[in-house]
Amino acid sequence: MKIAVLGTGIMGQGVVRTLLREGHDVTAWNRTRDKAEPLADDGATVVDTAREAVAGAEVVVTVLFDGEAVLSVLRDATGAADATSASGQATATSASGQATSGPVWVQASTIGAADTARVVGLAAERGVPLVEAMMLGTKKPAETGKLVMLAAGDPELLARVQPVLDAMGAKTITAGDTVGQGTALKLAANAWIASVTAATAQSLALTSALGLDPQLFLDAIEGGQADTPYAHLKGASMIAGEYPAQFALDGLRKDVSLMREAATAAVAADGTGTGFDTSLLEALAGLYGKASERGHGGDDIAAVRTAFTG
Template identity: 55%
Template sequence: MRVSVLGTGTMGAGVAASLLRAGHEVTVWNRSAEKAEPLGERGATVATDAGAAVAEADVVLLTLFDTDAVVDVLESAAGEAPTDAVWVQCSTIGVAGTETVVQLAGKYGITLVEAMMLGTKAPAEQGTLTMLAAGPSDVLDRIDAVLDAIGAKTVRAGEQVGAGTALKLAANAWIASITAATGQSLAVARALGLDPELFLEAIDGSASDSAYAHTKGKAMIDGTFPAQFALDGLRKDIGLITDAARSTGVSTVLLDALGRVYADASASGHGGDDIAAVGTAF
């Protein structure tokens, strides 16, 4: 299929590489052109603007940072794509942002579904993300080959765009919580005179074990944080989750605390580091 990827940051670049590996015809565009150029060396067509990128697309993937970026790109490129192209909103933009994009899709008469990406840099590059999809089943059926190229599995959250976003917010609340909790437990163990590795050994293989605790815990112990999922990106998501929870009457006590601890790590200079750097806040 002819697939256009708009936004080649950490996730978009990995997604584009996985699509190329699966044999799709890929066109990429990024506001900062230098981030898209390496994909040209791997066989992608590098477009000079978003409109040109979607001109012959069967599927358009929006892999951008926030609502403003998605709206800007959608408004600049919507009229340039074939009328039967399927637009796939993959950016984590929250409930209100998704509603805005749905309204714009209606305005421009485009076919929109969503496929949130659950995973980080390495799974994006390996094509092993979990895709949280939503939209009419017949439209999602049309893009199965694309989702299969970038994900190990696809969870269909519902027939309406927005259900995938809801599931992504719930999943990222878990990721934010378990990462911060790992940092807290390691800090407590160290403060009480123990080798923090003993905490990971204690939970290993137990009912409370988590592969994520080991992955992020090792980075915390080593003090090295190459970004798989940037801490400031998760901070943005925590804000979206908090807004969604508050608007529906769900307590934000834990989310508020998470927001503070990730903000502390960011203020210490770790905003661009991996989310494991939240451990420094303890």
């Protein structure tokens, strides 16, 4: 398939290389072209504008940092609002009312519930067929096609992009037929990632503070019911004090903020004064914020270990 990938940061670069390896024709764009240029050596076509990237594509995948970036790129690539699709074709709709002509846009950026709603609105205004496929995983899974794709949207459109999702991920979980449900599942999944990473850091720091070798903590949980390979992966980085970015700490910090916003909105919508307690999310926001303030925002999320020091 002919695919445009918009955004070539850590995850975007991995996605492009995976799609190329699977035999797809990929055009890559990044606002800073230097970040996309190395992909030309792998076989991607690198262009200067998002509009150029989208032209002629069957599928467009957005791998951008936040909602404003997604909205800006969608506006730039589709031009003035009218009754045509991004490819200039007349817009048709599916039984569910979704636009079906032109390239299908796969929104893969973690942008939260509120901005997802804004993107859905803009896509409808521009006649852009839209689904979402959140990427659960970090740099290595993106590079090896082992992500878990959390998809949502019109079933007809999801069927059209399934070959792309299959190339990007080891499996696809469909959260529902409404764009936004994939985002909700991604926020819940990333809450787990934020929690288990911080918990690993806390236990290693506590082991050290009590005068023991922190490796003993990992040895103690290994093979037991409380064990997880993730603790050993991130724990090794924490013990070494080396944090090459697989998932940038400031990226997860942004996601925690989106979780808090979504949870607060859910409580307000509940109307009973109960609903959801954000205490743990508040604590996570503080820990990742402290690590970022100490200069680790661009490092891997394992650098949350530094929040427990001093």
